[in-house]
Amino acid sequence: MTDDGDEDDGRTNPFAADRLLALFFLAVFVAGLVVTLGSPTWLPYRPTLRGFVYLGLWLFVGMYAVATGVWAYEAYLGWAHDSPPLAYGPDDVQVRILTVDAADVVQQTVETLPDELADCHVVAEADIDVDGAAVHVVPDEFSSVASDKGRALEWARRELPCEKEFVLFLDEDTLVPEFEGLPDADIVQFREWPTFTGSYLTYWAEVLRMGYQTEQTGFPALNIPLYAWGGGIAVRKSVEDSVTWNFETLIEDTVFAWQAVRAGAEFEVLDTKFRNQAPPSLRAMFEQRRRWLTGTLRDEAYLSRRFEALMTIRNVAWAFSPLTAFLILFSGAIPTTTPGQVPFRIVAWLMFGFSLIWVWRGWRYYEGPSLRTLPVFLCYPLVVAFHSAGAAWGFLSPPESFQTTAKADEAGRDETSADGDSNPADGER
Template identity: 55%
Template structure:
């Protein structure tokens, strides 16, 4: 176990005072701290998503979730959405040109050149996203598992919830006995055993909202003499804990379990295969995303960065700010169980929320990372269109120049998708219930991206938490 005093000194040297604490509105590195996203423009989104836990063997539909939280919301025009609309117009133009060619109508050369150029732009976007993913994966392969330096005695556990008593109790019950410093941060008073419950008072005000507000209140008011705070969502089941490496932020991996829908479960398997790139994030300048349902934060870094900023994706934005200010980031192979969405409808809405939340927070990043996230968002949202076009493009006898870029990209996407699917099945130890995704992967990829495309083209006027239920256990 590392020496606490030395670790604290190292952290203070590593993490500088943030622009927010200095009172600056603009940081020297080009992004504006707190001035780009205002509280009145944010969605009232409470995460983590809750589900009431039935007894093993009971029908989960007997246990209704809370009424979703909703709020009216208007969206500004964002670069991601402008690019998405442009690509839709491009695909419509391509389809029209092909249709005209089939009936013998010649396409004016300027229009054909414009569509071909646009499709090459489309192809480059996909290839850039593929190269970035492969690069992160290569970094992960080269870097080994970081050594464990801190044990359970150095960790305080904080479980975030609104008022999901049964869900939180099960999460507490799954904590290893070695994790003794346990706290629940709730919006309403709940009765659980095995942890101290803290209720965020309604009178508490800060810049952050919803989950970020609860995190910030806990940071200020919950005593902690441990080196780390391990944050868990209310549905996170910790089945093993081997300790923490000497890093300022430590990301645990997810293991989504099946709930009521096979399709959402298989989509999560695909997502876990894609998230293999997280293993390379320890070497990245700024990791692109994190999972707040299993995130350990060095307490001194938390107090330096704070959670007091406006965003829908507080875990990822906190990580961005911390790393930009010099904090170290590690990913460990330990996997915590969580829940896959209850239905396809809920998954679509969840993915749409993730995409819009990312779009609304991109400006917290330096320009290069904003551009990279924009490209990745568009690639994710438009992958269904390419998958739909793959078979017709492969068998089409037409040899039109305007089709060649799209034809090449569809095959690149298919190869990468196959890698993600196989990697996801391997991540699940080749369990029998994961194997059907190998055959159904085109449809699963399509379903996984529908919510993102939906968010691009039709941003919702309301947001709500996704209800969940479960009859699965951590032994899955």
């Protein structure tokens, strides 16, 4: 693709730039550990190695500064953007809930739907019993370019009758506390509200992620949304039929949004928050982040060149976010005679502290003090490391197929407000 959206079939390896950059910073990090913690006697080039690390970390600082600068600009766009008025009501919407076979989780999702969303369908991979919704099983013989969730979405697009203006797509664990309507846009993104499912570290990582994703409100002002959440997104039926889900990807929701906006669709974000589940374990979170990172890397070629370059920088910065803490450690090993040593130390502390802004934004997103959200301020370097570990894993070992994140059943899921969380349907601003 060129910058104006024209395709370039010669670009067949979207991994290359990302992996080369990631390997370079991995070498910088390993060399930095050797220099900082003490080099072995068989390594006689410590001064040369220190210079390589120093230069490499300055390059990392520059890359990270670009990523955070873009985030700050998007956050400003979101602050300045006013959502358009609602133009369509619940009667104009068909609900489709995607699942493999999690009947208990889906039943809770259906029971939470407002009564006005009466046209409700469950698209499953196995025959399950769900009260209050029509259940449709994707036939084994159905084939498409898309696989896994994308295959189910494509089958439903072709086979489920829909006379409504919009289709509201929900994940099996998405709870909709209220639904007032939709603006006159082609794709309407709702916001996430991850709930506690037993793991404090994954919950705090979601608080951090929600703080970072406040940039999402600025996406309508961009030429393209950088990512989408398929667990709560409404799509105009005519746009779904035009774009289809018939493409191979691990991130079907984001790629669909990219394709639709490139074709002229209008993207909008509402402040309404739907509840969903935080990953129940670190392993589940690592797998989830790994799939997100790998899917984005593989499908960056759907983007224009400038957005592909931006996503490359963002992905590498995400995977190497723990380096911000290492910058402080390394700055203490730099001789005071080194040019730029003082600015480097200042920048190191600034970058280390910047992630606190995302933590603070996430804390605000959850709307006030909470016994569950407050501890994230005390251990946020560890939370940043865990949040990034799955992305780093995606660079080292990309998954070959889609893997559904494990969900807690009704007994293991926290829906109450006992920890101080308020109504997720209320707007953030």
